[in-house]
Amino acid sequence: MYGLLGCDVTQIHGLGPYLTLKLVGECGTNLSAWPSAKHFTSWLCLSPSNKISGGKVLSSRTRRSNSRAAALLRLAAVAVGRTQTALGAFYRRLSARVGKAKAVTATARKIAVLFYNTLRHGMEYSDPGASCYQERCRRRVLTNLE
Incomplete structure (x- = not known):
């Protein structure tokens, strides 16, 4: 992977060698077509598309897509939810709430x-680990309450 991409993408939890190869096959190795990460996630239909009329938010849902890359990332997210990592703690905290x-x-x-x-x-x-993530969230809640 390092020879192909020039960096080790498999350090990100949820992205193994097989999934990374499939993502590179879908998106390519040169991501300069997207000026920012926001454009990239919008292309994958993973960010909400806000429909606003007259200053009122009518809808703020993610668009449906047939993107294989988005489906692969969703599978990685489900797998990460069972791990003791910061991403896993993020998934568990959010799934309990929304x-x-x-x-x-x-x-x-x-x-x-x-x-x-x-x-x-x-x-x-x-x-950073799940415990570091949970401690940071706890501190944020306490400062907001103060």
Whole structure:
């Protein structure tokens, strides 16, 4: 993978060698077609499409897609939900609050952003762990309550 892409994408939890090869087959190795990670996730239909009329939000749902890349990222998100990583803790916290389907989409979007940043900008990913993520959320809640 390192010889093909120039960086190790498999450090991101949920992305193994097989899934990474399939994602590269769908998206390519050069992600310069998308100016930012937001454009990339929108192309994958993993970000909400806001329908606004007269300043009122009519709909804020993700679009349906037949994208194989989005389906692969959703599978990775489900697999990550069972791990003791920061992404797994994010999935579990969100699924308890908004439901499994929205949590899968949100985690898939987060994995897609990590994939984009790793390939496009050469970012190194290191997982802080589930306990660090939960402690950061706890601190954020306490500061908001104060």
